[in-house]
Amino acid sequence: DAGVIQSPRHEVTEMGQEVTLRCKPISGHDYLFWYRQTMMRGLELLIYFNNNVPIDDSGMPEDRFSAKMPNASFSTLKIQPSEPRDSAVYFCACSGGETPYNEQFFGPGTRLTVL
Amino acid sequence: TQLLEQSPQFLSIQEGENLTVYCNSSSVFSSLQWYRQEPGEGPVLLVTVVTGGEVKKLKRLTFQFGDARKDSSLHITAAQPGDTGLYLCAGDQGGSEKLVFGKGTKLTVNP
Numbered sequence: 534d535a536g537v538i539q540s541p542r543h544e545v546t547e548m549g550q551e552v553t554l555r556c557k558p559i560s561g562h563d564y565l566f567w568y569r570q571t572m573m574r575g576l577e578l579l580i581y582f583n584n585n586v587p588i589d590d591s592g593m594p595e596d597r598f599s600a601k602m603p604n605a606s607f608s609t610l611k612i613q614p615s616e617p618r619d620s621a622v623y624f625c626a627c628s629g630g631e632t633p634y635n636e637q638f639f640g641p642g643t644r645l646t647v648l
Numbered sequence: 649t650q651l652l653e654q655s656p657q658f659l660s661i662q663e664g665e666n667l668t669v670y671c672n673s674s675s676v677f678s679s680l681q682w683y684r685q686e687p688g689e690g691p692v693l694l695v696t697v698v699t700g701g702e703v704k705k706l707k708r709l710t711f712q713f714g715d716a717r718k719d720s721s722l723h724i725t726a727a728q729p730g731d732t733g734l735y736l737c738a739g740d741q742g743g744s745e746k747l748v749f750g751k752g753t754k755l756t757v758n759p
Contacts, residue, residue, distance in 0.1 A: 537690070564745045574751075575749060575750070575751035575752060576691075576736065576749040576751075576752075578746060578747075578749075581745065581746065583745065588744075588745075589744070589746065624690050624691075626690070628745060629745075634679045634681070634696045634698065634740060635679070635740050635745050635746075635747060636681060636693050636696055637691075637693070637738075637747060638693070639683075639690030639691050639692070640690050641688070641689055641690050642688075642689070642690050
């Protein structure tokens with residue numbers, strides 16, 4: 534398996550623009566997580582899905598953020614409109630399959646810069 | 649308030665030195681995981697500890713889970729430049745698939 538795939542790897546946009554981040558999890562892993570990482574706050578959980586259904590979105594900072602998982606092999610995180618304070622590295626991770634202790638497998642991340 | 653406190657936040661040492669980093673909490677975890685994150689990449693799982701008092705070794709890395717399952721440590725023997733990275737601990741409180749992450753220890757091993 535190729536592991537978790539995220540695109541794009543880097544995104545530079547201007548304030549007010551819509552940003553869409555994409556994730557393809559490992560096949561057979563039925564949990565998918567979106568995280569945001571900054572120096573100040575570390576790794577923060579934004580939302581997670583189980584079998585394509587959102588389970589906990591309490592970490593989503595505000596209504597400008599939305600996430601979808603239309604099928605088991607694809608998820609998106611959208612920011613509309615984007616603001617400079619959204620600049621961070623966004624990770625997608627997955628778990629499930631045969632891992633017994635909720636171990637998570639992370640993608641390489643998308644580095645977002647909002648000017 | 650951070651549920652998992654990691655210390656030190658930064659550590660810079662010379663190749664060949666030994667080091668220990670810590671992950672502490674007032675909460676009990678059913679398991680605790682350690683990840684290493686290299687620049688420009690996502691965290692990668694190193695080990696999971698499950699039983700209080702458990703010690704696991706991974707080559708030059710030794711992981712220990714506290715007896716009360718509230719804390720953990722990572723000891724590296726004879727550090728190498730390839731050990732450079734951000735070390736994150738993550739706790740599983742049980743009841744959900746979520747993990748609680750610490751902010752990490754950023755380790756730099758100078759040649």
